[in-house]
Amino acid sequence: xAILITPETKILIQGITGEFGARHTKLSLDYGTKVxxxxxxxxxxxxxxxxxxxxxxxxxxxxxxxxxxxxVSAIFVPPxxxxxxxxxxxxxxxxxxxxxxxxxxxxxxxxxxxxMQGKKTRLLGPNCPGVVTPGTGEGSKGGCRIGIAPGYIHxxxxxxxxxxxxxxxxxxxxxLTSKNIGQTTCVGIGGDPVNGTSHLDVIKLFNADPExxxxxxxxxxxxxxxxxxxxxxxANCKKPVAGFIAGAxxxxxxxxxxxxxxxxxxxxxxxxxxxxxxxxxxEVAATPSDMADxxxxxxxxKGVTLx
Amino acid sequence: MNIHEYQAKALFEKFGVPVPKGxxxxxxxxxxxxxAQLPEGPTMVKSQIHAGGxxxxxxxxxxxxxxxFCQTKHDAKEIAAKMLGNTLVTIQTGPAGRKVQTIxxxxxxxxxxxxxxxxxxxxxxxRPVIVASTEGGVEIEKVAHDxxxxxxxVLVDPAYGLADxxxxxxxxxxxxxxxEAKNAGKLIRNLYTMFWETDAAMVEVNPLITTPTGDVLAxxxxxxxxxxxxxxxxxxxxxxxxxxxxxxxIEASKFSLSYIALDGNIACLVNGAGLAMSTMDIxxxxxxxxxxxxxxxxxxxxxxxxxxFKIILxxxxxxxxxxxxxxxxxxxxxxxxxIVEAVKEVxxxxxxxxxxEGNNVAAGKATLAASGxxxxxxxxxxxxxxxxxxxxxx
Numbered sequence: 001x002a003i004l005i006t007p008e009t010k011i012l013i014q015g016i017t018g019e020f021g022a023r024h025t026k027l028s029l030d031y032g033t034k035v036x037x038x039x040x041x042x043x044x045x046x047x048x049x050x051x052x053x054x055x056x057x058x059x060x061x062x063x064x065x066x067x068x069x070x071x072v073s074a075i076f077v078p079p080x081x082x083x084x085x086x087x088x089x090x091x092x093x094x095x096x097x098x099x100x101x102x103x104x105x106x107x108x109x110x111x112x113x114x115x116m117q118g119k120k121t122r123l124l125g126p127n128c129p130g131v132v133t134p135g136t137g138e139g140s141k142g143g144c145r146i147g148i149a150p151g152y153i154h155x156x157x158x159x160x161x162x163x164x165x166x167x168x169x170x171x172x173x174x175x176l177t178s179k180n181i182g183q184t185t186c187v188g189i190g191g192d193p194v195n196g197t198s199h200l201d202v203i204k205l206f207n208a209d210p211e212x213x214x215x216x217x218x219x220x221x222x223x224x225x226x227x228x229x230x231x232x233x234x235a236n237c238k239k240p241v242a243g244f245i246a247g248a249x250x251x252x253x254x255x256x257x258x259x260x261x262x263x264x265x266x267x268x269x270x271x272x273x274x275x276x277x278x279x280x281x282x283e284v285a286a287t288p289s290d291m292a293d294x295x296x297x298x299x300x301x302k303g304v305t306l307x
Numbered sequence: 308m309n310i311h312e313y314q315a316k317a318l319f320e321k322f323g324v325p326v327p328k329g330x331x332x333x334x335x336x337x338x339x340x341x342x343a344q345l346p347e348g349p350t351m352v353k354s355q356i357h358a359g360g361x362x363x364x365x366x367x368x369x370x371x372x373x374x375x376f377c378q379t380k381h382d383a384k385e386i387a388a389k390m391l392g393n394t395l396v397t398i399q400t401g402p403a404g405r406k407v408q409t410i411x412x413x414x415x416x417x418x419x420x421x422x423x424x425x426x427x428x429x430x431x432x433x434r435p436v437i438v439a440s441t442e443g444g445v446e447i448e449k450v451a452h453d454x455x456x457x458x459x460x461v462l463v464d465p466a467y468g469l470a471d472x473x474x475x476x477x478x479x480x481x482x483x484x485x486x487e488a489k490n491a492g493k494l495i496r497n498l499y500t501m502f503w504e505t506d507a508a509m510v511e512v513n514p515l516i517t518t519p520t521g522d523v524l525a526x527x528x529x530x531x532x533x534x535x536x537x538x539x540x541x542x543x544x545x546x547x548x549x550x551x552x553x554x555x556x557i558e559a560s561k562f563s564l565s566y567i568a569l570d571g572n573i574a575c576l577v578n579g580a581g582l583a584m585s586t587m588d589i590x591x592x593x594x595x596x597x598x599x600x601x602x603x604x605x606x607x608x609x610x611x612x613x614x615x616f617k618i619i620l621x622x623x624x625x626x627x628x629x630x631x632x633x634x635x636x637x638x639x640x641x642x643x644x645x646i647v648e649a650v651k652e653v654x655x656x657x658x659x660x661x662x663x664e665g666n667n668v669a670a671g672k673a674t675l676a677a678s679g680x681x682x683x684x685x686x687x688x689x690x691x692x693x694x695x696x697x698x699x700x701x
Contacts, residue, residue, distance in 0.1 A: 110434065
């Protein structure tokens with residue numbers, strides 16, 4: 001079944017007429033993704049055309065969703081306006097908003113996240129590569145690609161990938177596909193300190209998805225999201241899980257004050273997170289080159305077939 | 308973005324957070340004018356650098372203490388002359404230390420008791436958190452570790468802002484009453500307003516003090532700002548002190564490169580922050596030491612690669628370079644062509660290992676092979692890391 005999105009999901013693009021948004025809209029269309037609308041305030045009534053596709057542009061998310069039945073938005077608008085763009089998705093009652101935009105002020109995200117409490121819309125990102133549910137065509141075409149990930153590195157299959165980092169996600173997906181192991185859905189949750197969907201939220205979805213047989217969990221130093229996910233996995237998840245934490249060599253102490261250390265807690269270093277992973281039965285990838293192999297080891301130990 | 312204590316205190320005053328009377332000076336001539344603004348009597352002399360641990364720091368000429376108490380303004384002037392232009396090494400500066408280019412004089416305060424107060428983001432709840440303790444003027448990490456019950460936290464709901472009852476509750480926990488409670492309450496509310504309105508990433512006051520007369524003052528001030536929000540605060544951008552930043556990092560930012568210098572000898576050039584961090588990790592895993600973090604972003608254009616090589620080669624410790632590019636959308640052949648031209652332009656003599664993967668990678672590898680350059684190709688991250696570690700060790 002995949003999670004969050006399927007090849008049938010209808011998506012709209014906020015910022016479709018910007019250079020960045022336009023480029024990736026074309027790539028998504030080429031991948032076979034059902035992009036049904038664009039939103040650029042002031043350009044309603046125009047069309048976005050590419051390779052035989054003619055996508056209507058609307059002035060607002062609500063108009064676009066109402067006219068086309070789109071349930072998911074990919075947000076490419078510049079940072080000063082991105083918080084507002086997310087709120088517009090919430091107001092329109094979309095299922096999912098995927099914020100690709102990098103550089104949104106933290107305060108804007110604090111307010112947006114508060115405003116989203118109790119609302120049905122889920123947020124992925126910001127500052128994330130997006131989400132891909134691969135298709136069954138050549139180079140995984142026919143899938144749903146939202147965001148900026150390279151579609152062709154994917155392959156339809158049974159592994160779920162969740163990560164904060166874009167290129168590190170591609171690295172993991174590429175390793176899997178090179179070993180002929182496909183993916184259900186690959187999710188980038190974004191690297192910002194305040195984001196929507198967490199590692200744990202995605203792990204829960206993968207755990208509940210019968211098509212997902214194994215999970216790769218990629219984290220970084222800072223915060224406690226990976227630790228929270230690992231503890232839940234230990235208590236609730238029977239599927240094989242491999243983990244990697246980036247930043248073991250990142251320089252410490254590049255900060256002026258000390259308050260971050262007491263709020264962040266003792267578990268936000270790479271070493272501490274890796275220790276928790278091991279304690280929770282997650283197979284730790286020794287290096288970033290070892291991510292797919294680590295999942296294979298975890299699957300073998302549990303007698304699970306990944307492909 | 309970080310600012311100096313004297314700048315932070317000027318902001319404090321603007322938002323109604325009381326601080327001791329003070330004045331900054333950048334030359335011995337200015338010492339006289341600055342000191343003239345302060346009352347006679349005990350005076351503090353404070354080195355202005357963007358790092359903590361100044362009081363316990365040592366200057367490279369052996370002079371101890373970047374923050375000094377002086378009985379008179381005359382003594383303060385003499386001590387300031389020893390600090391200005393001198394290089395201060397603290398636990399947060401690294402062994403190279405920082406050159407002191409500004410001195411901040413303040414009237415020394417009568418201290419009744421010291422407290423700790425900070426405001427920052429609590430990532431777990433995605434809300435601002437106020438952190439306070441009765442244990443001020445000491446290392447707060449140690450307090451948090453040894454007696455966590457002495458650390459009090461207040462999460463602020465961004466929909467309503469800081470509520471009066473939260474302030475009252477915090478003040479009670481700090482054991483303040485009467486005039487002290489009233490003054491502390493006002494200070495906390497004003498400090499929160501400053502944190503929120505200036506898009507600060509962190510505000511830390513250690514120590515916050517009470518005086519025998521019931522006043523509450525911020526004796527120190529460390530403030531940093533959210534870089535993503537600087538576009539709406541030109542008055543804060545104006546406070547940036549380039550002297551406090553690594554010239555290589557400033558140069559890198561001109562080309563949209565994210566660069567952080569480290570102590571090792573294997574430089575790396577990578578696209579994507581997560582992949583860049585992991586490249587450093589894998590170099591260390593195979594026994595090498597990374598010389599830097601360098602993220603060229605999603606693009607990796609020729610101009611960026613040239614700029615990146617120049618910055619990397621500006622670090623004399625570098626003995627080899629590992630390039631790790633996952634060209635997802637970008638054509639690997641375009642990246643390979645950029646690398647070849649960059650190597651030729653900068654006349655690279657050091658060992659170079661290139662790991663290239665992704666879109667049109669076969670053509671990219673062919674371009675590298677046909678370049679006639681003495682670069683080594685890595686099949687994957689592990690292979691490339693092992694090769695560069697071996698070449699640098701040889």
